[in-house]
Amino acid sequence: MGHLVYLILAAVFSVTSTQFIPPYTEDCRKDMYPPNGPTFKGGVSWYTVDLDLHPSKRWAAVITDKKSDLVTMIQAIRDLADAFVPSGRLIELVDITLPLMADTLPKPFGDEIKGISTVSGIPLGEVVLFNIFYEVFTVCTSVVAEDNKGNLIHGRNLDFGLFMGWDAKNKSWIISEKLKPLVVNLDFKRNNQTVFKATNFAGYIGMLTGIKPQMFTLTMNERFSLDGGYVGILEWILGKRDGMWMSFLTRSVLENANSYEEAKTRLAQTKLLAPAYFILGGNQTGQGCIITRSRELSLDLLEIDLKLGRWYVLETNYDHWEEPLFLDDRRTPAMKCMNQTTQKNITLETMYNVLSTKPVLNKLTTYTTLMQVSEGKLESYIRDCPNPCMPW
Numbered sequence: 507m508g509h510l511v512y513l514i515l516a517a518v519f520s521v522t523s524t525q526f527i528p529p530y531t532e533d534c535r536k537d538m539y540p541p542n543g544p545t546f547k548g549g550v551s552w553y554t555v556d557l558d559l560h561p562s563k564r565w566a567a568v569i570t571d572k573k574s575d576l577v578t579m580i581q582a583i584r585d586l587a588d589a590f591v592p593s594g595r596l597i598e599l600v601d602i603t604l605p606l607m608a609d610t611l612p613k614p615f616g617d618e619i620k621g622i623s624t625v626s627g628i629p630l631g632e633v634v635l636f637n638i639f640y641e642v643f644t645v646c647t648s649v650v651a652e653d654n655k656g657n658l659i660h661g662r663n664l665d666f667g668l669f670m671g672w673d674a675k676n677k678s679w680i681i682s683e684k685l686k687p688l689v690v691n692l693d694f695k696r697n698n699q700t701v702f703k704a705t706n707f708a709g710y711i712g713m714l715t716g717i718k719p720q721m722f723t724l725t726m727n728e729r730f731s732l733d734g735g736y737v738g739i740l741e742w743i744l745g746k747r748d749g750m751w752m753s754f755l756t757r758s759v760l761e762n763a764n765s766y767e768e769a770k771t772r773l774a775q776t777k778l779l780a781p782a783y784f785i786l787g788g789n790q791t792g793q794g795c796i797i798t799r800s801r802e803l804s805l806d807l808l809e810i811d812l813k814l815g816r817w818y819v820l821e822t823n824y825d826h827w828e829e830p831l832f833l834d835d836r837r838t839p840a841m842k843c844m845n846q847t848t849q850k851n852i853t854l855e856t857m858y859n860v861l862s863t864k865p866v867l868n869k870l871t872t873y874t875t876l877m878q879v880s881e882g883k884l885e886s887y888i889r890d891c892p893n894p895c896m897p898w
């Protein structure tokens with residue numbers, strides 16, 4: 507948790523001068539669905555990713571469409587890097603050293619990243635940076651719930667961009683805003699059949715939010731912890747490469763696992779580069795869990811258990827057996843709204859209400875995804891959080 511404390515304190519420091527005004531919290535939202543009004547910024551378009559193509563060609567359609575938004579986003583990262591270390595030295599270093607990393611990534615990830623660089627014209631090192639980036643700065647809310655007919659519903663807010671440049675004039679995070687036009691829905695196909703579907707940022711090849719229709723749903727939240735942090739990523743750069751990138755594991759599980767149980771085993775047992783939370787939903791009653799991971803192993807498994815009255819599991823960015831940081835408690839408001847909704851009334855619509863309530867919805871929230879496994883349904887919406895609104 508140490509890193510998150512520092513990040514948040516740094517963020518507090520960078521926004522206090524602009525005096526964000528309470529209320530940080532509000533009553534549970536109602537009637538937000540179908541999405542509309544000031545918290546709804548737009549829908550998300552669908553693209554097909556053909557897994558039968560060579561990895562370097564798979565992303566061509568997405569990148570061709572999103573190229574200018576991707577260039578704008580990368581420029582914003584460059585500007586931040588230049589503000590941090592003036593004279594362009596940091597990006598120079600990225601351009602020289604990170605291309606080498608593309609060749610160390612497991613198949614097919616290196617080739618996919620190279621293909622994205624070729625199609626977009628963005629230097630390879632910067633595409634690699636962009637792909638590392640999400641592994642380390644996402645703060646989110648994920649929840650899997652079971653209704654009283656045994657349907658499993660999985661929702662998530664993807665909050666990204668903490669400490670990535672606060673725009674005092676607009677009261678927004680620079681990178682979060684630049685990411686919104688990059689949100690895409692992806693239909694991964696093999697033999698012209700859907701293998702899995704996902705919501706992602708164009709240019710990013712790991713998965714944070716996805717569904718294998720009729721089988722399982724999966725989201726990943728960052729876990730900030732002292733027992734790993736970014737040491738694994740540094741080790742990878744230095745040549746010790748026995749762990750898996752977290753979002754490459756989720757991608758691989760969505761692509762290759764064929765049941766909830768198989769997905770659960772792989773997510774719990776594969777060695778990782780950094781700690782993470784995996785939030786997994788299945789297709790049958792009781793199949794919903796939070797896997798709390800250290801780099802080496804699964805520390806804890808919390809499952810839906812109707813006998814105990816636990817009809818949903820909910821994760822933000824804190825171990826569920828610990829109190830959240832008081833400056834960043836999205837868990838209590840989210841649980842309060844889930845409890846008010848009740849198991850009888852949980853649907854995609856009411857899940858959207860929960861995920862639309864501040865501070866579960868905050869200035870970092872780029873998109874909200876709703877998934878229903880039995881219907882193979884995945885819907886995503888770009889979000890905005892009008893003032894007054896918590897910065898995270």
Ligand SMILES: *[C@@H]1O[C@H](CO)[C@@H](O)[C@H](O)[C@H]1NC(C)=O
Binds near residue numbers: 675678
């Ligand atoms: C932020 O402000 C600038 C002008 O000051 C404007 O061009 C831009 O669209 C604003 N961004 C958002 C997300 O409102």
Ligand SMILES: *[C@@H]1O[C@H](CO)[C@@H](O)[C@H](O)[C@H]1NC(C)=O
Binds near residue numbers: 698
């Ligand atoms: C792929 O499937 C779609 C419908 O699912 C069909 O319209 C299309 O012709 C198929 N393409 C090929 C190459 O089989």
Ligand SMILES: *[C@@H]1O[C@H](CO)[C@@H](O)[C@H](O)[C@H]1NC(C)=O
Binds near residue numbers: 720721765766789
């Ligand atoms: C649930 O998943 C299992 C394993 O993939 C599959 O055999 C079964 O048919 C699925 N059940 C439903 C109701 O889709």
Ligand SMILES: *[C@@H]1O[C@H](CO)[C@@H](O)[C@H](O)[C@H]1NC(C)=O
Binds near residue numbers: 815
């Ligand atoms: C929600 O309900 C659960 C189960 O009854 C309870 O443990 C939890 O404290 C409640 N949380 C809130 C914030 O109301």
Ligand SMILES: *[C@@H]1O[C@H](CO)[C@@H](O)[C@H](O)[C@H]1NC(C)=O
Binds near residue numbers: 846
């Ligand atoms: C559940 O939904 C029903 C029908 O829409 C509504 O009358 C009832 O008030 C809801 N219950 C709660 C706790 O929101």
